[in-house]
Amino acid sequence: MSTASGRSPATAFPRLRRAALSALVLATIVILLGAWTRLVDAGLGCPDWPGCYGHLTVPSGEETIAKAQARFPEAPFDAGKGWPEMIHRYAAGTLGLVIFGIAAACIRHRRVGAPAGLASFAAGFVVLQAAFGAWTVTLSLWPQVVAAHLLGGFTTFCLMFLLFRRLQGRTGNDDLPPEPRARILALRPWLYGGLVLLVLQIALGAWTAANYAAVACTDLPTCHGSLWPEMDFAAGFNLLQSVGPNYLGGQLGNEARVAIHQSHRVGALVVLVTLGALFLAVIRKARGSALAGAAGTGLALLLVQVALGVLNILLQVPLAIAIAHNAFGAFLLLGLVNLLVRVERLRVAPSNP
Incomplete structure (x- = not known):
């Protein structure tokens, strides 16, 4: 595949190709972190979303923890469960931002052959995947949502691979x-x-x-x-x-x-x-x-x-x-x-x- 300028994607979009590879690696990490979170029973380590007991990070300090526990009395505070959940969210959020950046760059360079359609679809899918992440918590690990969220992670992983291959060109x-x-x-x-x-x-x-x-x-x-x-x-x-x-x-x-x-x-x-x-x-x-x-x-x-x-x-x-x-x-x-x-x-x- 070549771009409108006659150059291969690997030559025309080196930064985008590196960004797509970074997103692919990050998607792998997110999948691993998601499995870790689920397997240590930390899926409800934070009872709210996207924060944790109303904070951007896992609460620490006696006063902060007491306020967090008072806000969510039905969810006993456990930092050992909260951190896996939040680390997974931080990684997934970073991956989403990277994908949005790639999509914006591909749209900007679409007239010279950047895969804007695929990148835009990936960005839209990330929004859906984030929604499933939120529903996983708010619906208390409802199996249908948990399974869909896992499948969504695999789909995001494959989309990043396909995007990287498109930007890499024929090899x-x-x-x-x-x-x-x-x-x-x-x-x-x-x-x-x-x-x-x-x-x-x-x-x-x-x-x-x-x-x-x-x-x-x-x-x-x-x-x-x-x-x-x-x-x-x-x-x-x-x-x-x-x-x-x-x-x-x-x-x-x-x-x-x-x-x-x-x-x-x-x-x-x-x-x-x-x-x-x-x-x-x-x-x-x-x-x-x-x-x-x-x-x-x-x-x-x-x-x-x-x-x-x-x-x-x-x-x-x-x-x-x-x-x-x-x-x-x-x-x-x-x-x-x-x-x-x-x-x-x-x-x-x-x-x-």
Whole structure:
């Protein structure tokens, strides 16, 4: 891709490209901080939004804490819960400002090829994501909002990657001779199907986290010693849960949580087989190309993510592994998106004779 001035985006917009890379790194940090906040049960560490007990930072000092507690008597003050929540908010707010700045610069330079549409969409999506962040607190960790907020974080991460790639221009030798090129393009619908499966699995993971179902089963390959334990799918996947209760720790019964957990397990197996086969097919058909390298990276991320999921179950969700599982879910999604971007470029690039 070239700009209206004939230069590549990487040459025309070096500062924007660096800003987009910074936003991508910051989005990674925000995802990690979000997982940390959720896993240490600090999602309601501050009962209000965007401040914390009416302050811009976590209250300190006996008098300030006493006033904060009097203002929110239903939410006992705990600085150990407040700081993870506020650190996450500070990082997310900084990311939002960076994205707004990128969008403004892209709009200003749109006549010379800056991706104003994509950047503007990202900025608008950040506003929606901020709203979900606020609702997460004001609706007391309502699972629907918590899950949507997690998915929104992954979406923001992917948008920053796509923006960086647009500003980076064409990199790597993705072009192939006509025969392997045709075989790779024949896989394109299957790769998009794999993307849909992966997004559904991430949504299942978000629902598992939002309903505290990660430790509903602690043995493998069985659950409570059975391959098909008692499960309540109707309650586990009831999207009409009432608004009002405090959902910290979850409100579902054990059989409902087991249904969610087992669904996530089955989804993981389906994704492993499907994406594993697709990545291997691309590696075989595009051997020696940058496309094969991208598929190899995706396969490695898939295997690491499955291994982290197994360790989460066997070790009962230790903090470091649980955060890594969350992060590698985002990295796997990015790996598949990167592969699809490269496959799409095969459609418009001239093939080698």
